[in-house]
Amino acid sequence: MRKWWPLAAICLGTFMLLVDVTIVTVALPDMAADLGTTLSDVEWVVDTYALALASLLLGVGSRADRIGRRKVYLVGLIVFTAASVVCAVAPNAGVLIGARAVQGLGAAGMFGTTIALLGMHYSGRERGVAFAVWGATNSVAAAAGPVVGGLLTQYLDWRWIFFVNLPVCLAAVVLTLRSVREAKGEGGRRADVLGMVTFTVASGALTFGLIRAHSEGWAAPSTLGLYAVAAVALALFVVVETRHEHPVLDLSLFRRPSFTGIMISALCLQGAAFAYLLYESLWMQSVLGYEPVEAGLYILPVCASAFVVSALAGRFGPWPPRASIGGGLALIALGSGMQATLDAGSSGSSLVAGLVVSGLGIGLVTPSLSAAALATVPPARAGMVGGAVNTFRQLGFALGIAVFGVIFQSRIERVLRTDGSIPDPHEAAVALSGGQARSLVAGWPAGERAEMAHLVREAFASGLNAVLLVAAALGAVASLIVVATVRVPASGAEHQKPEAGASPHGQETPADAAL
Numbered sequence: 001m002r003k004w005w006p007l008a009a010i011c012l013g014t015f016m017l018l019v020d021v022t023i024v025t026v027a028l029p030d031m032a033a034d035l036g037t038t039l040s041d042v043e044w045v046v047d048t049y050a051l052a053l054a055s056l057l058l059g060v061g062s063r064a065d066r067i068g069r070r071k072v073y074l075v076g077l078i079v080f081t082a083a084s085v086v087c088a089v090a091p092n093a094g095v096l097i098g099a100r101a102v103q104g105l106g107a108a109g110m111f112g113t114t115i116a117l118l119g120m121h122y123s124g125r126e127r128g129v130a131f132a133v134w135g136a137t138n139s140v141a142a143a144a145g146p147v148v149g150g151l152l153t154q155y156l157d158w159r160w161i162f163f164v165n166l167p168v169c170l171a172a173v174v175l176t177l178r179s180v181r182e183a184k185g186e187g188g189r190r191a192d193v194l195g196m197v198t199f200t201v202a203s204g205a206l207t208f209g210l211i212r213a214h215s216e217g218w219a220a221p222s223t224l225g226l227y228a229v230a231a232v233a234l235a236l237f238v239v240v241e242t243r244h245e246h247p248v249l250d251l252s253l254f255r256r257p258s259f260t261g262i263m264i265s266a267l268c269l270q271g272a273a274f275a276y277l278l279y280e281s282l283w284m285q286s287v288l289g290y291e292p293v294e295a296g297l298y299i300l301p302v303c304a305s306a307f308v309v310s311a312l313a314g315r316f317g318p319w320p321p322r323a324s325i326g327g328g329l330a331l332i333a334l335g336s337g338m339q340a341t342l343d344a345g346s347s348g349s350s351l352v353a354g355l356v357v358s359g360l361g362i363g364l365v366t367p368s369l370s371a372a373a374l375a376t377v378p379p380a381r382a383g384m385v386g387g388a389v390n391t392f393r394q395l396g397f398a399l400g401i402a403v404f405g406v407i408f409q410s411r412i413e414r415v416l417r418t419d420g421s422i423p424d425p426h427e428a429a430v431a432l433s434g435g436q437a438r439s440l441v442a443g444w445p446a447g448e449r450a451e452m453a454h455l456v457r458e459a460f461a462s463g464l465n466a467v468l469l470v471a472a473a474l475g476a477v478a479s480l481i482v483v484a485t486v487r488v489p490a491s492g493a494e495h496q497k498p499e500a501g502a503s504p505h506g507q508e509t510p511a512d513a514a515l
Helices: 002-022 025-035 044-067 069-088 093-121 124-155 165-179 193-216 221-243 251-255 257-273 277-287 292-316 321-339 348-374 379-419 425-433 437-442 446-485
Strands: none
Touching: 002 044, 002 069, 002 093, 002 124, 002 165, 025 044, 025 093, 025 124, 025 277, 044 069, 044 093, 044 193, 044 379, 069 093, 069 165, 093 124, 093 348, 093 379, 124 292, 124 348, 193 221, 193 379, 221 251, 251 257, 257 321, 257 348, 257 379, 257 446, 277 292, 277 379, 277 446, 292 348, 321 348, 321 446, 348 379, 379 425, 379 446, 437 446
């Protein structure tokens, strides 16, 4: 039994950092009211955390190969825990958003090392079981966030969303100190600091630009300026990575179809499976009038089905990654499409069947994705690849929220403009996207409120349908790409030694190219 303590330590930390991605979604209205700000402002509580996590993962994972993966994981846990305390006692929105950014930094230290730590502690069939359990933890955490957040917000206070992190994180620290071994990649190598900085700036500016487009418009000078910064930083990143002896991300890996397919699936997974949950929660609370717990419970089926499939993957796997990842993404696409049938008369129950199907796909993809990523490199580069796959996953979530926000608001505005009864459709669409449906209806003349309420429900349903159809298309395209590119065997084809088919610096060799 002692052999599974490292898995428990890693899963505890993973659970908390991923729960905190979505746990705040149902609490945003209460946060805005308590802190005396608008819902649009506190949406940064979600975006800032996701953005910090996505932007820093790659650099953290690569750096952990050099200074110690256990050490980086522990420091990340401690930073995450301390930032959670600040979030819980934040007196205003500015402090809360800043603390969430620091929380994202700590989460990056944890998430950027988890795959490498699991790969170091387990091999063979045990590795398959470990990744299945870790995958189930991923699935449950991301989907259970709204449920846990709803319970804490409705029966205690939104601040308990962050207080609850403390006992779990402290338990993870103790378990890590007692059971997780330290490991490094190749020491004495010059760190790729410029690569880390340029990637962080590029991903951060791109995501921030998409978020600004949601509120300021695509052609606003601030939006275009952010896109320009992202483009320049990305170009610099490519130049730096091709010239650095030990890059933070070895771009030659993308010559391997399997690696490229895995990274694409990681990018699409979070966007297609989870990014739309924010808008479904907003719809159920601000339009349908559900309490936070009720809204969270309607999202619970995706959590349950994902957990069951991930557990079965550990019991009956391993399954060929091309089948499990490609098939899982296809199920995610199907589930998103099944939900895109909403109208003015729909309720939360309209989402359940589609969420169950999406959960089946999530349970298939998550453990297979991580194991397949590790199979593409020798152990010395496990931190880099683990950070890369998790980076692409979190970028998919952050970008998904931003892109879906633009689509959501644009579709609502189009419906309102077509109706013609609202003087300023754009302003009304911004208000509805910010969760102000009830106040908008209440501000209408008493004799016309029923008609206005129907229009709001129709516009919201149309906006959600558009987002869900884009999510379905994203999942379907990613599934086809995976089927066409990924060729990693079901056994994992693990590199047990750096010499077995790869050079010590992560450069491609003939044996690696076969992947």
